[in-house]
Amino acid sequence: MYREEKDYYYVDRFKKNGITAVYTKKSLGNMSDYCESKDKPCENRAKLLKMLKMDERIEVKSHQTHSNNIKIINEHVTRYSYHGIDGFITNRKDVALFTFYADCLPIFIYDMENNAIGVAHSGWPGTYKEIQKNLLETMIKEYGSNPKNILLALGIGIGVSDYEVGTEFYEKFTEKFDRELIENSFIYSKNKSKYYFDNVGFNKISALRMGIPDKNIITASESTMEEKFHSYRREGKDSGRATALIAFE
Secondary structure: OEEEOOOEEEEHHHHHOOEEEEEEOHHHOOOOOOOOOOOOHHHHHHHHHHHOOOOOOEEEEEEOOOOOOEEEEOOOOOOOEEEOOOEEEEOOOOEEEEEEEOOOEEEEEEEOOOOEEEEEEEOHHHHHOOHHHHHHHHHHHHHOOOHHHEEEEEOOEOOHHHOEEOHHHHHHHHHHOOHHHHHOOEEEEOOOOEEEEOHHHHHHHHHHHOOOOHHHEEEOOOEOOOOOOOOHHHHHHHOOOEEEEEEEO
16 A cells, blocks of 8 residues: 655555655655756755655666666666666665656565565556566566565556557557456547556556566555646646655665
C-alpha cells in the first residue's frame, strides 16, 4: 500500500523493511533538472532529503530518455549523474536513487534476501522495451537475486481510465506481446471507440510471469491526473516532474 504524507507518498511495506521508497507530490515542486519548469530542482531534492533525514546522501540521477538502460551503482562508481539511464540498482547505503515522472510509471524493487534496491522509469516506451524485465535480470546477474525474494511496488502513474491511446499504439503492442497480456492491459470503449492502456496492469502481469509472487507486488490506486501530482498529459510543457526516490534508511 502507498500511504500519504503532506508532500509525498511512501510504500509502507518497503518502510517496514528499512527501505525508504517515496513518490513526491506537486506541493514539493519540480524535481528534475531537464524539464521546462522554472522551479529549482536541486533545492527541492535537498528539501526532500532533509525531510527524510538523509541530508548526507549522494544524489544519483539521470537525464532519462525512455530507454531500458539500467545502471549499477556499486562501490567502484564515482560518477552520479547520467544521460540515457532510466533505472538504477544498488546495495550502497550512502546514496539516494532519483528518477523523474509526470505520468510515467515508477517501479521500485527490493531484494529482501541480498539487501539490494532499485528503481526504474517506465512510461509506455519503457514498458514496451521491457525495462522492468531488464531491472530484475540486472539484479539477478549482479546480486544473485531470486524473484521469490523480490518486493515490487508499481506506481504512482497515470491511471487506466485517464490513459487514452490510439489504434497505432495498440497495434504496436499487439505485434510484440501475446494475446493474454494485451487483453488484460488494454480496455476498449465501444462508446468512445478508444483504447485505454493499463501500464500498472501490464507490468504486474509481466512481474508475475518473471516469478515474483503476487503477495510481493504492491500497486497504487492513485492517478497522476489528480491535481496534487505533476502530469504532462494534463499540464503540457508547463508540467514539472515528481521524483521516485529509493534509499536505505
